Amino acid sequence: MFIYTLVLLLVIAALRQNVSCEANIQSQSFKIINGNEAAPHSLPYQAAILGMDGKFLCGGSLISPRSILTAAHCLDRAGTSVQVVLGAHNISNPGEEGQLKITSTQFVIHKDWNAKKALNDIALVILPKPIETTNTIKWVTLPTKKNAIYINKNGTVSGWGAYSDSDATNISPVLREARIKIISNFFCNIAYMGKITSSHLCTDGLKKQTFCTGDSGGPLVVDGVQVGIVSFNFVFGCSSGWPGVYTRVTSFLDWISEHVYN
Ligand SMILES: *[C@@H]1O[C@H](CO)[C@@H](O)[C@H](O)[C@H]1NC(C)=O
Numbered sequence: 001m002f003i004y005t006l007v008l009l010l011v012i013a014a015l016r017q018n019v020s021c022e023a024n025i026q027s028q029s030f031k032i033i034n035g036n037e038a039a040p041h042s043l044p045y046q047a048a049i050l051g052m053d054g055k056f057l058c059g060g061s062l063i064s065p066r067s068i069l070t071a072a073h074c075l076d077r078a079g080t081s082v083q084v085v086l087g088a089h090n091i092s093n094p095g096e097e098g099q100l101k102i103t104s105t106q107f108v109i110h111k112d113w114n115a116k117k118a119l120n121d122i123a124l125v126i127l128p129k130p131i132e133t134t135n136t137i138k139w140v141t142l143p144t145k146k147n148a149i150y151i152n153k154n155g156t157v158s159g160w161g162a163y164s165d166s167d168a169t170n171i172s173p174v175l176r177e178a179r180i181k182i183i184s185n186f187f188c189n190i191a192y193m194g195k196i197t198s199s200h201l202c203t204d205g206l207k208k209q210t211f212c213t214g215d216s217g218g219p220l221v222v223d224g225v226q227v228g229i230v231s232f233n234f235v236f237g238c239s240s241g242w243p244g245v246y247t248r249v250t251s252f253l254d255w256i257s258e259h260v261y262n
């Protein structure tokens with residue numbers, strides 16, 4: 001751990017000469033790198049958020065009959081409505097059995113969302129009417145304890161993002177997932193030069209067999225409970241080995257219960 005930190009500090013010192021570490025989270029989308037195709041419909045809480053033109057915007061998660069949890073930055077360019085796809089595995093196949101596509105015109109974006117500081121990157125997309133759970137569509141459980149710690153736990157992050165930085169323009173037709181280890185905010189904060197706060201949560205970016213973040217807005221789930229919302233990653237891209245950064249769900253439990261529609 002010490003050597004790991006030391007190496008990172010040296011790398012950071014070298015980079016600092018000419019790289020601005022602005023997270024620049026509006027202009028990026030994050031992709032699962034080296035993950036696996038998820039077993040079809042094994043993550044029935046996973047949502048896709050598309051523009052009205054059908055263009056893929058972000059991931060999200062179904063947390064109640066009428067609410068999709070996602071990142072605030074996902075809705076920055078969404079206009080006044082989005083399409084939400086639930087129950088999908090192959091997102092390129094609109095005729096897929098179990099898939100449901102719903103248009104939403106109602107968003108709740110955290111009023112203190114701050115793109116520059118990457119703070120409060122959380123939002124809800126509200127569905128026009130409650131949906132029923134099916135074999136392919138179910139909501140995910142949220143944590144109950146505000147002070148839960150997840151360091152060293154393995155989480156599952158999922159999304160339809162492209163799976164390499166070199167081919168970052170194409171989305172994956174099928175849902176992909178990655179198992180990834182949660183690291184301490186202390187260590188993450190060194191890598192991000194002080195940008196990480198207690199309302200962030202980070203996963204390891206270094207191990208080859210672990211992965212990058214999934215699509216922005218998508219869920220990080222530990223033992224069936226959603227603990228993170230994919231927020232940002234280092235400007236060099238997902239395979240740079242930098243930790244992935246999430247909005248920490250436990251920091252926003254009050255905000256969620258205040259704004260959620262059931
Ligand atoms: C996904 O669906 C599209 C459209 O139906 C199809 O062309 C493609 O082969 C499918 N991909 C996979 C991996 O199933």
Ligand SMILES: *[C@@H]1O[C@H](CO)[C@@H](O)[C@H](O)[C@H]1NC(C)=O
Binds near residue numbers: 152154
């Ligand atoms: C996390 O996953 C790794 C690799 O699969 C495994 O070695 C480790 O024991 C897991 N940790 C926990 C806490 O389950």
